[in-house]
Amino acid sequence: MTVQDTDPAEFTRQWEEWHARREAALTDPHGFLAVTSLRWLDAEPTRFPDAPGAWSTGDDGVVVELADGERLTVDGTEVSGRHAFGVLPERSGVNAVAGRAVVEVARRGGHDILRPRHPDNALRLEHxxxxxxxxxxxxxxxxxxxxxxxxxxxxxxxxxxxxxxxxxxxxxxxxxxxxxxxxxxxxxxxxxxxxxxxxxxxxxxxxxxxxxxxxxxxxxxxxxxxxxxxxxxxxxxxxxxxxxxxxxxxxxxxxxxxxxxxxxxxxxxxxxxx
Incomplete structure (x- = not known):
């Protein structure tokens, strides 16, 4: 059976279900509408207001230095102090959990980036x-x-x-x-x-x-x-x-x-x- 042979009402129903799933993914608490900033990392350790730690990158990949009392959960393990994410392949990423937020550590176009995702971001809530x-x-x-x-x-x-x-x-x-x-x-x-x-x-x-x-x-x-x-x-x-x-x-x-x-x-x- 081709698409053109499908009952129009059924075709519409399937599309509506698909579009609802699209919107659910978009508005997920840690979906893209939750991103609060895009940070381009370099060799200088830098702190950002929407993510814990001081972040940098170099030949050995992304590193975060967490201050006393700061914690991240990476791959289910809580980390403190200095944590090395290693060299990330192009278009890959790691999500580090910080309380209710998720900090995306990724590599795009040959650059290491940081994108914190906060569920209370206005873009998500007001979408x-x-x-x-x-x-x-x-x-x-x-x-x-x-x-x-x-x-x-x-x-x-x-x-x-x-x-x-x-x-x-x-x-x-x-x-x-x-x-x-x-x-x-x-x-x-x-x-x-x-x-x-x-x-x-x-x-x-x-x-x-x-x-x-x-x-x-x-x-x-x-x-x-x-x-x-x-x-x-x-x-x-x-x-x-x-x-x-x-x-x-x-x-x-x-x-x-x-x-x-x-x-x-x-x-x-x-x-x-x-």
Whole structure:
């Protein structure tokens, strides 16, 4: 059965359940709306008002020096004094618990960063539901996966000026919209074999967030077919806060058509940009 064969009411129900899960993750007490600052670490031990300890980084990775009475819990173990997080792989991170807060220690674009997450952050507490287009089966298109002979390293920009990300692209997805054929570069998704695509389109900066949106794609079937459901196109964290290092779409991933599906500009950006 194809998406177009699905009962419209059932299609809408499944989309609403998906969108509710999206909002629940976004508003989690330690989700991205709980981030209170973005700190770029260097060799000088520095204290920050929203995280315990003095933080620094160097050839041996991130280190925190905790003063008397300060504690963190890392991987279930309480630590005090000096604690070394070691060298973090790119795009990885460790969450250290500090009371009700979580301190994210991560590496992005070759830099070690700190992002404290506090459940009482106003951005989280005051978040209205993310607006989205009404689900429509016509935006769920069947395409095909076109793998490269070998994965290609693709360098993309970031929401933070001057930062770059490098991802391995295993291939492209090809599909038709409004009678035209398009190909978009795809990166590896979270689940084995799955893909995710960063893109913009003619709605970007008009009704959807200007910099990027993302759509997740389940692993191709045995014949290479994929389902690209733009109804489930999502905002990245940078759509809600400037405290994000989100990647931008690779060159060529701008669709000239208006994809009037998926998540729209968050209320947070409408409020701040007018």
């Amino acid at each position: 209205p539901a993310t607006p989205a287009y009404a689900p429509d089966p016509r935006w769920a298109v069947t395409g095909r996966y076109v793998p490269f002979d070998t994965p290609r390293a693709v360098t993309v920009g970031a929401a933070v000026e001057g930062l770059q990300h490098v991802y391995d692209a295993p291939g492209q997805v090809e599909f038709e919209l409004e009678g035209a054929t398009y190909r978009l570069s795809a990166f590896n998704g979270a689940a084995p074999g799955s893909l995710h695509v960063l893109f913009t389109d003619a709605t970007s900066g008009v009704t959807t967030y200007a910099a990027n949106r993302s759509v997740s794609i389940a692993a191709p079937d045995d014949s290479g077919r994929v389902l690209i459901d733009f109804n489930r196109a999502t905002n990245l964290p940078c759509a809600y806060t400037d405290l994000a290092t989100c990647p931008l779409p690779p060159d060529g991933n701008r669709l000239p058509v208006a994809v009037e599906a998926g998540e729209r500009i968050p209320h947070e950006r409408l409020t701040t940009t007018g």
